[in-house]
Amino acid sequence: MTLKNAFLATVAALAFTSAAQAADAIVAAEPEPAEYVKVCDAFGKGYFYIPGTETCISLGGYIRNDIRGGDLLGDDTDGDKRGDTWSNRVRFTLNVLTAADTEYGALKTNAELRFNNNNGNQTYSLYRAYIDLAGLRIGKDESAFVLFPNKAGSVLQDDLIPYGKYETNLITYTFDAGNGFSVIGGFESGGSVGRDYVPNIVAGAKYKSDNFGITVIGGYDRLVEDGAIKARVDGKFGDVSLFVMGGYNTGDVKNFYANWNGDWAVWAGGAVKINDKATANVQVSFTEADEFAAAANVGFKVASGLTVTPEVDYMEKVNGDKLWGGMVRFQRNF
Secondary structure, three states: OOHHHHHHHHHHHHHHHHHHHHHOOOOOOOOOOOOOOOEOOOOOOOOEEOOOOOOEEEEEEEEEEEEEEHHHHOEOOOOOOOOOEOEEEEEEEEEEEEEEEEOOEEEEEEEEEEEEEEOOEEEEEEEEEEEEEOOEEEEEEEOHHHHOOOOOOOOOOOOOOOOOOOEEEEEEEEEEOOOOEEEEEEEEOOOOOOOOOOOEEEEEEEEEOOOEEEEEEEEEEOOOOEEEEEEEEEEEEOOEEEEEEEEEEOOOOOOOOOOOOOOEEEEEEEEEEOOOOEEEEEEEEEEOOOOEEEEEEEEEEEEOOEEEEEEEEEEEOOOOOEEEEEEEEEEEEO
16 A cells, blocks of 8 residues: 555544544533522512412411420320420421412412421321412311401410311302401311211301401301301500400300300400510400410510510319419421
């Protein structure tokens, strides 16, 4: 082979090898533009758009530690129905909210998970999970009999004398006229014992302004074929907020809505803003069955989202027992 032919053969081999390597080369894709989280303030503080959608989402919750003691609030270790030792309860709650505008109105969902540890005993629950379309609510939530009047006061143990059951599956509709007046009506499953195709019924009406509110609501327990009625009045006078609420059992025995002792019960209390860091709360309640309960606390805002609340509680029971208790709650909301 001549020198010229050897040179041409070498060049051809190198060209073939380069072409093969070029065919196998990996070409990096052009970077796609990043999608940044956008604030969604149409549905309140804390919402942001889920990237690529028109749905807004809000994540929140709290971590709580309750340290409790005394005959009323401590743990019963020997079956005497008194607090023989102190109690330490911890809870983590995760709340996921979504909201979006539709041609029918606001479409919202609410899911709340609770994880509890009571002196080492752990439990968890799906406390609420519902869909709400323009006031039509379907799923699991607190009973409208409790939630619509806004429960009771701002003390930690506001239900030493109970004012209705909490969790239930439901289908309710709330109409808000936009002028402070609203009405609610619907069906609830209540408890699981004796349940059939006939649900419980709730209905109520409310008027609320900046300084005044009045609420009336009734619930019918189809299992015992009786129910209860509650009425509440709220007033605000500067830094002082007051309320009084009364409940009446329409039957002779307790039911899903009237779970207090006796025909009637009354709850009353108030809150006083001491300064920007502290608020004092007090509540008393009593029943026709000669029960009496009182609670008082002061909530201290230690930092943004962190509150420490010491409380003292007292109760006179139907059997004549007079019990004292106390607790301190540490709660971080986020």
